[in-house]
Amino acid sequence: MKSLVGRGTLYGLGLGPGDPDLMSVRADRLLRAARHVAFFRKxxxxxxxxxxxxxLLAEGVREHPLEYPVTTEIPFDSPNYKSLLADFYADCCDRLRSLTETGEDVVVLCEGDPFFYGxxxxxxMRLKDSLSIQVVPAITGMSAAWTATGIPMTWGDDVMTVLPGTLPESELAQHMTKSDALVVMKVGRNLxxxxxxxxxxxxxxxxxxxxxxxxxxxxxxxxxxxxQQSAPYFSIVLVHGEGRRP
Structure with missing residues (x-):
């Protein structure tokens, strides 16, 4: 993080798994005081x-939707997909940089934790060397998911693996065979x-x-x-560990 005189700060604000009550005190404070709020959406x-x-937003807050040019319309490993997303993120960076250069702080809303599949x-990564950025961590969706099952996730020496459901089926099976506890993200149509x-x-x-x-x-x-053959956006598959315990 850099402190740049006369410029605002960009905050990556982790919102947690979805229940506002599970936001951190710091995230709640920054959110309610924000004058500019940016967020991704389709x-x-x-x-x-x-x-x-x-x-939860203050009256008069300025909202800045960052609208994806594509989500699931074309394969994520397509060169066209990568090019569209790269241009999109570059444009988002330009917009946010322009705001901070006027001295305004900007809060970017992040589902879950900002540094976890977000x-x-x-x-x-595009702005960290040129802007003042603060990242506010959060409870992850997987923490909320295993808590919802009412079953402890890992015991003793259990090894837990986090997998994206977008991996090829054979790779998923290979990782699933080797690990004690499993978390599978990005389930959706990959169920x-x-x-x-x-x-x-x-x-x-x-x-x-x-x-x-x-x-x-x-x-x-x-x-x-x-x-069902698909799952909602906020869906996670879990296999609990059964490791060493007293």
Whole structure:
């Protein structure tokens, strides 16, 4: 983080898993005092992060939606996808830099933790050497998810692996076989692939699907009993560790 005279600070504000009550005291204080709030969203949608803070923003706050040019319309490993996203993040950086150069602080809303599978990281890496940036950590979605199951996640010497559901099925199964406790992020439309990989690793019967952890729509179900072919945006698959204990 740099302190630049006459310029504002950019805050990457971790909002936690979705329940506003689980935000940190620092995040809540910065959010309520913010004059400029930026957040990512799909065009035409309100934005998940913005919905989390509904009713918490100060009167007269200026909102700056950062609208993705593409989400799931084309494959994420397509060169066109990468080019579109790179241009998008560059434009976001220009907008935020312009605001801070006027002396204004800007809060960027981040679902979960800003440094864990989030869009803010792409801004941070592009701006960290030229702007004053502060990152406010948060409770992760996976913490809320395993708490929602009512089962401790790791014991003793358990090794926990966090996997993106976007990995090829064979790679998922390989990691699932080797680890004691598992967290699978980015489930969504990848749910059938994740289910097949768990079955191949002989872990399906121990897996849980947690949707919208900590939110009013929270749903916790054994994955083997969940028949749907996709999961909501805020969904995580878990396999708890069974390691050493007294």
């Amino acid at each position: 065009a035409g949608r309100p934005g998940h992060a913005r919905q989390i803070v509904s009713g 869009s803010f990281m792409h801004l941070y 059938p692939r994740v289910r097949r990989a768990l079955a191949a690793a002989s872990r399906l019967d121990a897996a849980w699907l947690v949707e919208n952890a900590s939110m009013t729509e929270q749903r916790v179900v054994k994955l083997s009993e969940a028949e």
